[in-house]
Amino acid sequence: EIQLQESGPGLVKPSQSLSLTCSVTGYTITSGYDWSWIRKFPGNKMEWMGYISYSGSTNYNPSLKSRISITRDTSKNQFFLQLNSVTTEDTATYYCARYNNVFDYWGQGVMVTVSS
Amino acid sequence: IQLTQSPSLLSASVGDRVTLSCKGSQNINNYLAWYQQKLGEAPKLLIYKTNSLQTGIPSRFSGSGSGTDYTLTISSLHSEDLATYYCYQYNNGLTFGSGTKLEIK
Numbered sequence: 001e002i003q004l005q006e007s008g009p010g011l012v013k014p015s016q017s018l019s020l021t022c023s024v025t026g027y028t029i030t031s032g033y034d035w036s037w038i039r040k041f042p043g044n045k046m047e048w049m050g051y052i053s054y055s056g057s058t059n060y061n062p063s064l065k066s067r068i069s070i071t072r073d074t075s076k077n078q079f080f081l082q083l084n085s086v087t088t089e090d091t092a093t094y095y096c097a098r099y100n101n102v103f104d105y106w107g108q109g110v111m112v113t114v115s116s
Numbered sequence: 117i118q119l120t121q122s123p124s125l126l127s128a129s130v131g132d133r134v135t136l137s138c139k140g141s142q143n144i145n146n147y148l149a150w151y152q153q154k155l156g157e158a159p160k161l162l163i164y165k166t167n168s169l170q171t172g173i174p175s176r177f178s179g180s181g182s183g184t185d186y187t188l189t190i191s192s193l194h195s196e197d198l199a200t201y202y203c204y205q206y207n208n209g210l211t212f213g214s215g216t217k218l219e220i221k
Contacts, residue, residue: 044200045214046159046202046212046215047212048210048211048212061210095159101206102149102164103151103159103161103204106158106159106160108157108158
């Protein structure tokens with residue numbers, strides 16, 4: 001069974017970088033599909049942030065393009081999110097998910113608060 | 117493409133037929149999916165490509181629509197259907213609706 005699990009700090013200071021890890025089990029991320037980050041803001045708005053493909057190419061939401069980077073470690077079957085210059089408006093629950101036109105497998109999510 | 121869901125809050129009784137609406141700002145060409153999110157859980161894919169039921173999802177869930185207007189129907193509401201439901205389009209960019217919170221009376 002495919003499982004995804006997010007991890008990372010729950011509190012980040014404004015202007016710093018947010019870094020999260022998604023660990024995947026049950027499927028090798030280089031075998032296929034795209035591997036994505038999605039966030040849900042307080043108030044329930046959801047936003048697709050970007051993905052890294054099985055080949056390593058990336059695609060980002062244009063609204064985040066200047067601040068976001070998604071990378072991977074194939075030896076650990078993990079992929080990562082880095083979001084730079086965060087503000088309080090980046091406070092959200094962050095999810096990783098497998099993308100195949102739709103997001104069919106999701107992690108449980110990690111809540112990240114941006115606050116000094 | 118922006119998605120507008122209505123209503124934002126719906127209260128219904130067990131056994132009711134429930135209809136949730138999702139309207140796009142442009143033609144979605146049937147590339148519309150529905151997700152269910154229960155409190156504290158990850159979103160779960162219910163329906164993709166307007167009316168295709170994801171594996172393992174009960175048949176009381178169904179989807180329909182075309183163009184800019186789409187609907188999720190629960191034919192007979194169960195208590196475990198308490199959740200927030202999101203539509204999502206993948207025709208032009210990837211965007212989610214704002215959600216419909218479904219309460220059980």
